Every structure is written in C-alpha cells, then in structure tokens.
Amino acid sequence: MRYMVMHYQTQENEDGVVPSAEEQAAIGEYMREASLSGVLLGGEGVHGSSKGARLEVTDGSVRVIDGPFAEAKELIAGFAILDVSSLEEAVEHARKFALLVGTHRVDVRQVVEFADLALPEQADQPEQA
Template sequence: MRFMILVKATKDSEAGVMPDTQLMAEMGRFNEELVSAGIMQAGEGLHPTSKGARVRFSGKNRSVIHGPFAETNELVAGFWIWKCKSLAEAIEWVKRCPNPMLVDSEIEIRQVFEAEDFGDALTPELREQEDRLRAATASGQPQAE
C-alpha cells in the first residue's frame, strides 16, 4: 500500500520561516531511516502558498486564484510518499518523525489509490494506458505521441 503523508502548514511555514540546522539534521536522519527501511518513495517540502495558485473548476470555466490562501490548518507544507504494509505501519512511522515545525503541528496520512481499487471501471485499455504512463513517468522521458 502506498500512503501520502501530508505535513500540514503553520503560520511560520506560510510566512516562509525555514527550519533551523538542528531540525534539518533530525529530518535528514529520519529520512535516512525511511529509505533504509524501504518505506520512502518520495518526499519534498513546499514553498508557501504566497508563491502558489489554485485553479477553480466550474463546468467548462476555469478561474485562477493566486495565493496566499487563508486557513493555514488546511494547507500542506510538504509531503512524503511511503510504501507501507498498512495504515497502522504508516502511523507508527509518523509517530517516530521529529516535529516538522517549530510549533505544534499535524501530519495527515492518506492512502493512495491503486489500479485494483477502481474495479471494473478500469478497463483493460485504461489499465494499459495507466501502465504506459507510469513507465514513462519512471523513465523521466516524454511519452511518444
């Protein structure tokens, strides 16, 4: 099972306050543990929403909303993609994580959908397309048209 681990934003992270050397070292050690255990597949921090945008969909219309965005507790400051045997295992790993912020914070855990989760809606043609796109993504090469 794959899980997306969402590091929730704080007022400091939204203000662009960067972690200190000690926190960077602690997170580096934790990431080393994750990689050594075969858990971590990806992970990155995100710039504040003041440098981002949202695209709102309404029927065929699209509108762009530029950051910063309100409601800091609903924003994401970073993420990992982990491969774990269960939600319980992902929870245990998150509990070992250093606090990623300088203040009280939260980390959210969400399971990533896999092809099997879509049942009959994922036809053989759609599964082939999914496999082809994953292979192209993994290779880093653009897909031939």
C-alpha cells in the first residue's frame, strides 16, 4: 500500500531557515536508507509560501492569492510517498522523520489507488485494453 506523509512548516522553515549541516546529513541518511529499502518511492520539500500562490474557488470564480500566507503551521513543508504494508508501518516511518526534521505536525494518508475507485458492477469485469 502507498501512503503519503506530509510534514508541516515551522515558522523557521517559512522564514527560510535551513537545517544545520548535521540535521541535513541525518535527514539525507534516513532518506537514502528508506529509498534503498524500497519504502521511499519519492519525496521532496517545498519552498516557503512567499514563493507560492493559493487559489480559492467560490461559485465558479477563481481568486489567486500570492504568498506569503499568515499561518505557517498550516502549510505543507514537504512530502514523501511510502510503499509499506500497513498504516502502522507508515506511522512508524513518519515518526522517525518527524523527529529528524523537527516538525510539530505530520499527516499520514493512504493513497487512493485506481482499484479503490471501481464501481461494484465493474469489479467483476475483466480489464479491457
């Protein structure tokens, strides 16, 4: 099963403060080990909201808001896609990573696979090319 792990900004991240060389090395080593083991399928950090935009849609109208945004604690700082056998295993990986990056909040969510979207009447039918 694939899980997406999203860690959230701290005010330091949003202000552009980067982790120390030691912290970067520890994070890099964890990511390398997770990648080599086949658990980490992909993952990246994202820049602070000052380099982004937010779109709000109301009644078919789209409003674009340039960053920065006020609440850093509600912004995604980065993500990882994990291939693990259970939510518990994904949570354990997220716990290790959260302690390394010093974030205050991490969300772990199972990725919706195409098979999850199959309608009951389609489940019994063979796939067509």
